[in-house]
Amino acid sequence: MQTKNSYFLDLTPLRELMLSRTFWFSLSIVFSILYSILFLQIAFGSEYSIQDDARRSIVWMMRFSDSELFPDDFLMNYYQWATPSALASLYKLMSMVGINAILFNKLVPIALGLISTIYCYRVSLQILPVPLAGFISTLFLNQNLWLKDDLGSGTPRGFLYPLFLAFIYYLLRSSTIPCLLSLILLAFFYPPSVLVASGVLVLRLFSWNNQRLRLTTDRKEIVFCIVSLLVVFLILLTYLFKSSDYGAMVSLAEARNLSEFGQDGKIGFFHREPLTFWTCNDYSGFFPRDWCIFNPFKRKFFLLPPQILLGLALPIILYYRSHFSLVERITSARFILPQILLSSLAFYLISHAVLFKLYLPQRYTEHSLRIVFAIAGGIALSMLIDKLLEWGGKKTIASGITIIIFLLLQVAMIYSYLPILYFNRTRSLLLTGLMVIQVLGLVYFVGRDRKKTLPAREVCLSRVFLTYIMLIVIAVSALLYPLSLKKYYFFPKVSYITGKEPELYQFLAKQPKDSLVASLSLEGDNIPSFALRPVFVHRDSLEPYNLLFYEKLRQRYIDLIEAQYSPDLTAVQNFIQKNNIRFWLLDRSAFSPDYPIDKVGLQSFGSVTSDAVERLQAGTPLVLSQLSKSCSVVESKNIILLDASCILDAKNPVR
Known part of the structure; x- marks a missing residue:
C-alpha cells in the first residue's frame, strides 16, 4: 500500500491520465464553451451590436423574416449576390423556424466552435492516439481561431474550419460518403478551401518509397479522388458561370492603377516592402496576420506564437524518434499535415501567378496554417510532456539538468509575454529568441539520456518536485497565453460594432x-x-x-x-x-x-x-x-x- 508521499513521488498515474479519452475530450469541450461564453458576453453585451462583416454579409438576410425590408436596394442586392447560396439557405432555414438572421449570426459561432473542436480532437487522435494530444491540439486551435474574427463572424470563412476538419477526419478514416459530403459543403460555403482539399486528395495518391515518387495502386483511392475532383469541378463551374450585374473580378492591371490596392489604400494589397508583402501583409502574405507583431523596426516584425514553434519542433522530435516513446504510437496519418501545407502553398503561389482570378492568395494559407500548426503543436507538446514524466521516474543527471533548464526558459517566456503589449524592439527580440531556444533546447536536452545515476535520496524529491512545477508552468503558459495578448488582439477578437x-x-x-x-x-x-x-x-x-x-x-x-x-x-x-x-x-x-x-x-x-x-x-x-x-x-x-x-x-x- 502506497503512502501519501510515495503516491506523490509516483508519476505513473499522470502518464496514465494522458490516455483518458473521456477526461481530455470533456476538457476540450469545456474550453470551447468557455471561449464561446467570452464571445457571447460581447455579442449580447448591447441591444445594438453586430459583427463588422455581418453588416454586409448577413443583414440583407433579414429579408427572410420580412420580405418588405430593403426593397430593390442597390447595396443589399449586391450583398445577396455575393453570398454563397449554402450560407443563405442555412440562414433562411433558421428564419423559417423563427430565428432571424442577426440573432442566428450571434449564436452560430458557438456551434461552429464546438464542431471544430470535436473534429480537431478526432483528427489529432488519428495521428497520435493519445487523448492529451487531442486536448492540446483543440486548445491551440481554439486560441488561434479566437485571435481572429473568422469564427465569430458567422460568415463563410467561419464555416470552413468545421467543414475542413470534418473532411480531413473522414479522409483519414476512409469514410467515403461523409468525406465527399463534407467536401461538397466546403465547396458551397468557402470555395478557396475546397481547392486546398482537392490538392490534398491528389497528393495522397503519391508516396515516396526508395527515393522515388510512386503512384498508389489502390484503385479505390484513385476512383474516389477522380469522383471527388469531378464533383468539385462541377460545383465550381456554377460560380464561374454565375450571372453578374456587377462586373467581373478586378484584373491585376486594373488593381495596380487603383489607389485602394496600394499600401496606404483601403485594401493595401501591394505593400512596398517585399518581406512584408510575402509574409505578413493582409491578403498577399503567406502567414496569418495575427501571427505577426507590429513594428519594432518601423516595419512589420515577424513573430510566431509559442504553439507554432512547438509545431515546428515536431519534425525534430520525429527525427530523434528513438528518444521519445510516444513516437512509436504515431500513425501514417501524420502525412496529412505536410500534404495540407503543400497543397496550400501550391494554390497560394498559383493565386499569386493569376492574381485575383482565384481571389486573394492569403485565403489559401491562413486557415490551413492555423489548423496544421495547432494539431502539430499539440502532438509535439504531448510527446515532450510524456518524456518529462518518463524522466521524472528515472535517476539520471540528464533529467534534473533538463528540468531546470526548461523551467527557467518557461519562467522567462511567461515573463516576456508582457513586452508584446509595448511593441518594444529589444524585448520583442528577446521573446522571439527565448521561444526559439525553448523549443530547440528542450528537444536537444530531452533527446539526451545520460546513464550516470544519482543516489535515490538526492533525486526523488527534487526530481519529482521540479517535474510537477514544470508541468504547472507548461499548463499556465498554454492556458493563459491569450491573456498576455489581450491588449493587442482583444482576445477573443470578434470585431463587434456597438451602436451609440x-x-x-x-x-x-x-x-x-x-x-x-x-x-x-x-x-x-x-x-x-x-x-x-x-x-x-x-x-x-x-x-x-x-x-x-x-x-x-x-x-x-x-x-x-x-x-x-x-x-x-x-x-x-x-x-x-x-x-x-x-x-x-x-x-x-x-x-x-x-x-x-x-x-x-x-x-x-x-x-x-x-x-x-x-x-x-x-x-x-x-x-x-x-x-x-x-x-x-x-x-x-x-x-x-x-x-x-x-x-x-x-x-x-x-x-
Missing part, C-alpha cells in the same frame, strides 16, 4: 421600410443593421473587386459629397429627388473646417473631396449647414438627422 445612437435607430425603425438615408458619417453604416432601413452608400463596401459595382458606388459617393458640400440649393434638391432620399444623416462636425472628409476613406475621390475641403476651410455658406437646425428631426451629441422633405420645401437658405 439608439434614438436615431428607434426613430428610423418607425419610418416606412423604403426610407432611404444618405450619409457620409460612419454612423450611417450602422443604420441597416440597427434600424433595418436602407442607406445610399456604405463605407465598408468601397472595395473594388467587382469594378462595375464599385464604379456605381463610387459615383454615388461623388454625387453625395458634391450635394452635401454644395452652396446651391437647387443642386441639393435635385440630388434628393433623383435618388428618392428620405433622410440625411450628418456628423455634428460635418461643416467644421477641420472635418477630416479627406481622411476617412473618401480621399480617393480626387477633386470632389478637395473641393469640399476648400469650401469648408474658406467658410463658404453651404445649404445643409444652413438647414441643419430647421430641418432636424433627431439630434445627439455627435449626429444630426435631417428630413429630406424639409430640404425640398426650403427656399434660398444660403445668404
